[in-house]
Amino acid sequence: MEERSWVEWFEQASTNDWPLDVWLILLHWELFAMGLLNTILLVSLSLFFGGILAVVLALVRTYRLPVLSEFVWLLTYVERGSPLLVQLYLIYYGLSQFVFVRESILWVILGNAWWCALIAFSLNTAAYTSEIIRGGIKSIPRGEIEAAKACGMSVWSQLRSVILPRGFRYALPAYGNEVIFMIHSSAVVSTITVIDILGAGRTLNGKYYVVYEGFLMAALLYIVVIFITTKFMKGWERRWLDFLVR
Amino acid sequence: MKKFLSLILVGLMSVPFMVSAEELRVGVEGAYPPFSYKDASGEMLGFDIDIAHALCDEMGVKCTLVEQDWDGMIPALISRRFDIIVASMSVTEERKRRVDFSDKYYNTPARLVVRKGSGIRGTKEGLSGKRVGVQRGATHQCYAEKFFTDSAVKLYGTQEEVFLDLAAGRIDAQLSDAVQAEEGFLSTPSGKDFEFLPGNQYDLGCHGVGAGVALRKGNDGLRTRLNKAIKAIRANGIYKKINDKYFGFDVYGD
Numbered sequence: 001m002e003e004r005s006w007v008e009w010f011e012q013a014s015t016n017d018w019p020l021d022v023w024l025i026l027l028h029w030e031l032f033a034m035g036l037l038n039t040i041l042l043v044s045l046s047l048f049f050g051g052i053l054a055v056v057l058a059l060v061r062t063y064r065l066p067v068l069s070e071f072v073w074l075l076t077y078v079e080r081g082s083p084l085l086v087q088l089y090l091i092y093y094g095l096s097q098f099v100f101v102r103e104s105i106l107w108v109i110l111g112n113a114w115w116c117a118l119i120a121f122s123l124n125t126a127a128y129t130s131e132i133i134r135g136g137i138k139s140i141p142r143g144e145i146e147a148a149k150a151c152g153m154s155v156w157s158q159l160r161s162v163i164l165p166r167g168f169r170y171a172l173p174a175y176g177n178e179v180i181f182m183i184h185s186s187a188v189v190s191t192i193t194v195i196d197i198l199g200a201g202r203t204l205n206g207k208y209y210v211v212y213e214g215f216l217m218a219a220l221l222y223i224v225v226i227f228i229t230t231k232f233m234k235g236w237e238r239r240w241l242d243f244l245v246r
Numbered sequence: 247m248k249k250f251l252s253l254i255l256v257g258l259m260s261v262p263f264m265v266s267a268e269e270l271r272v273g274v275e276g277a278y279p280p281f282s283y284k285d286a287s288g289e290m291l292g293f294d295i296d297i298a299h300a301l302c303d304e305m306g307v308k309c310t311l312v313e314q315d316w317d318g319m320i321p322a323l324i325s326r327r328f329d330i331i332v333a334s335m336s337v338t339e340e341r342k343r344r345v346d347f348s349d350k351y352y353n354t355p356a357r358l359v360v361r362k363g364s365g366i367r368g369t370k371e372g373l374s375g376k377r378v379g380v381q382r383g384a385t386h387q388c389y390a391e392k393f394f395t396d397s398a399v400k401l402y403g404t405q406e407e408v409f410l411d412l413a414a415g416r417i418d419a420q421l422s423d424a425v426q427a428e429e430g431f432l433s434t435p436s437g438k439d440f441e442f443l444p445g446n447q448y449d450l451g452c453h454g455v456g457a458g459v460a461l462r463k464g465n466d467g468l469r470t471r472l473n474k475a476i477k478a479i480r481a482n483g484i485y486k487k488i489n490d491k492y493f494g495f496d497v498y499g500d
């Protein structure tokens with residue numbers, strides 16, 4: 001009998017005998033690496049831009065700035081009241097229906113699936129996060145803010161040294177959940193041609209007409225990403241909320 | 247009394263067998279006009295749908311249509327969400343590793359569609375650096391990834407989404423079934439600025455011998471009946487009637 005290296009044996013067994021074709025997944029590691037990178041980039045950038053926007057929106061709502069506050073309320077209501085997939089489709093397929101959009105300078109951004117996803121995700125997470133931050137600010141004991149006023153702090157220094165730092169700390173545990181949800185929801189970009197983790201899995205499934213290989217690998221990657229994120233958020237909470245841990 | 251009881255017993259025993267023999271769940275897509283689409287009221291229509299009904303009538307079984315997205319079609323068949331697929335699925339070697347097929351029930355060529363006057367040529371070099379859209383899990387994904395290696399191949403869930411993005415200008419070309427592209431896009435208002443590139447794109451390995459009815463492996467009895475039914479509707483004129491409802495020529499091929 002001919003000698004076979006273990007690699008050949010592995011390939012043969014995986015392709016023909018095993019219920020799950022592990023070889024096929026390993027063969028396409030670059031596809032999954034690209035998917036992982038896209039998911040991480042997309043979620044981090046959305047959280048970054050969405051986070052900045054969220055602070056502004058939360059302050060508008062907290063200080064009840066006239067007109068603006070109502071507008072922000074409407075925006076958060078719509079963003080939180082409809083599925084992310086619908087929002088993504090409205091931006092990606094909806095806006096591209098209008099000729100004036102396609103001919104405008106905006107098309108440089110809207111013509112690209114990746115940027116459409118970034119916009120949809122940033123707005124969505126901004127809406128949720130602004131409510132979380134607003135809740136955090138509300139949780140600050142009234143006395144602390146009154147003390148800051150009594151010390152003669154300007155509105156700006158009240159914000160900088162009391163309201164925002166204290167509000168963020170109260171908001172952090174809920175924000176941890178939002179980050180996890182965002183990673184889960186990011187899977188919807190695979191429907192608009194972006195190869196994220198799920199997109200990589202679906203591409204593999206589509207190419208070889210397999211059932212589980214792509215989805216299982218995708219699930220595994222999501223679990224790893226979520227695991228690391230949870231650890232990171234826990235560490236962050238321990239640093240910021242040390243005074244609450246007893 | 248004893249006789250009565252045994253009658254009930256026999257009756258009960260025969261019920262499950264009658265149901266399983268009479269009913270066949272058919273996986274269809276619904277986003278691939280004119281082969282498979284939905285009208286305003288959500289009812290399934292199209293060549294595939296009519297063929298499915300005709301085959302079921304011919305075999306004397308009751309059919310229930312089950313709607314399924316294209317890229318989950320074969321997984322859903324294997325996991326028994328339905329028993330056969332009648333959804334313009336080409337018979338290819340790669341798919342035959344997962345499922346069995348009947349004989350073909352039609353065969354039409356694949357062609358590239360581009361914007362009029364784009365100057366694109368339908369070759370690897372001509373499409374170099376261009377964005378080519380195909381449906382995920384279609385034979386055209388196989389073809390595009392095999393031959394247009396210098397292009398950015400974009401994958402979509404449905405063929406309708408491919409056309410939406412071609413019209414929007416997010417892709418430069420798309421590869422799909424020529425008849426479907428003509429009826430579902432080029433002859434519609436949104437397709438008026440687009441045209442076929444000359445020549446068919448064909449690769450036996452990717453495209454196979456035509457579209458067949460897919461079924462789970464090891465179901466040779468059903469496969470024989472399907473093949474007989476396809477022959478029968480070809481012979482008795484029902485196929486021609488359905489064909490002429492949608493097309494000006496015979497899509498069965500040679």
